[in-house]
Amino acid sequence: MTILVTGGRGNVARSVVEQLLSAGEKPRVISRDPAATRLPEEVEVVRGDLAEPPEPVLDGVSAVFLYADRGGVGGFLDAARSAGVEHVVLLSASVVTTPGDPDDPLIGLHASAERAVLDSGLAWTFLRPGGFATNTLAWAGSIRARGVVAAPYPDSHADLIHEADIAAAAVRALTEPGHEGRAYPLSGPQSITQREQAEAIGEAIGRPVEFVPQSPDEYRATMAELGMGHLADTLLQHLAGQDGRPLPVVNTVEVLTGRPARSFAQWAADHASDFR
Ligand SMILES: NC(=O)c1ccc[n+]([C@@H]2O[C@H](COP(=O)([O-])OP(=O)(O)OC[C@H]3O[C@@H](n4cnc5c(N)ncnc54)[C@H](OP(=O)(O)O)[C@@H]3O)[C@@H](O)[C@H]2O)c1
Structure with a gap:
């Protein structure tokens, strides 16, 4: 089965792809601008927007590394569920757990992405890094x-x-059992x-x-x-x-990956x- 990495131009996404390749996986990548992803040639990069994922991009996909896209992730999650995706690893943010201004766009973006993932019924893992x-x-x-x-x-x-430590945590969650239903502060x-x-x-x-x-x-x-x-x-x-x-800092990177952040x-x- 294939792992799909969204937002291929992102710093974290690029590191997730590199580390999946090192782990022997053959990830597929979706990006709005494939030419700008600067990924190794052997990686399959599909042009596409999360709001309207081109259908074949989800074929045979078991797990997805997902960004909290500003355009919303609900439509993408519907398509993922229909295509048989089992597990979503969402790049969220620590701000979702801190009481703050309800109008704060950073809190709103990540809280609504987490809610959409929970509502999708798919198995999930939330990565909640700070800065x-x-x-x-x-x-x-x-x-x-x-x-x-x-x-x-x-x-x-x-x-x-x-970014390599966020990606290392993501790769563990995408490739190992036991991370479903867990939210990791990083x-x-x-x-x-x-x-x-x-x-x-x-x-x-x-x-x-x-x-x-x-x-x-x-x-x-x-x-x-x-x-x-x-x-x-x-x-x-x-x-x-x-x-x-x-x-305060947390040691989750070391707990998940076996090496300190x-x-x-x-x-x-x-x-x-x-x-x-
Ligand atoms: N910055 C923080 O301190 C912080 C803290 C907690 C959480 N976060 C989360 O992490 C995300 C950022 O992650 P990141 O650093 O890996 O991503 P990034 O480099 O900021 O890129 C995020 C996504 O934006 C899209 N994009 C649109 N225009 C772009 C451009 N000109 N250049 C590069 N990418 C562009 C890309 O998707 P396509 O390839 O599909 O276009 C890319 O995956 C934030 O959006 C937020 O959700 C950030």
Whole structure:
């Protein structure tokens, strides 16, 4: 049986595919832009949107790695059930378990995806990571150009996790029995401030990175330039909420995979070329 990986261009999806290949699986991938997936040639990549999955993409599929797509996942789950899919591993988020603003789009997106998976009647596993280390790729342009990170709340904490660790947890859930009906909180091994993240990137690239605190309005303008203006206020709220407040971390990556979660310093070393 085949494992289907959705959102092939995503950082986590790419790592899930690589790790499934290493485990001897032959995953199929669906993406809106197959040419941009940068996956090995032997991987079957089907062009498609989750809202209207092309029928053959689900043929012979037993398990799916699913993103909480902004367009909703209900239609995809109906098609998956009809096609005989047995198990869905959803990339959700830790925010679904924290009491917060009911209008928060990050909570809403993941809570409604979890609800749709529960309503589908398919067997499920929820992966609930905190912050992604790849969020700091938003700083890559200014680090490359000027050796600078401009951001608000330098002392705001995050429990940043390496995409390869999220993917490793996903691969266990997709390929081993016993993960059905389980929701796994996931985090990196330490709570780390934004200033410390910039320092770690500087160490990885061998030149110092200066942290320049931004005002909320400057941050909104930067986010708009990155095409994420709609999330600026939500993210400002999350950053303010963690200002000077370390986050608890969990050891689920180690429990699931047998190896400790990778540090942010390791992530920065793995991604040094993005910042040079
Ligand atoms: N960032 C965080 O801190 C955080 C925390 C908890 C949970 N999450 C969840 O994780 C998701 C992000 O995961 P990720 O980092 O693996 O994904 P990503 O790189 O942000 O991409 C997510 C998906 O967006 C689609 N996409 C649309 N336009 C794209 C473009 N220009 N470049 C790349 N992909 C594009 C891709 O699907 P197609 O290939 O089908 O187009 C891709 O799979 C979030 O959306 C959220 O649901 C994030």
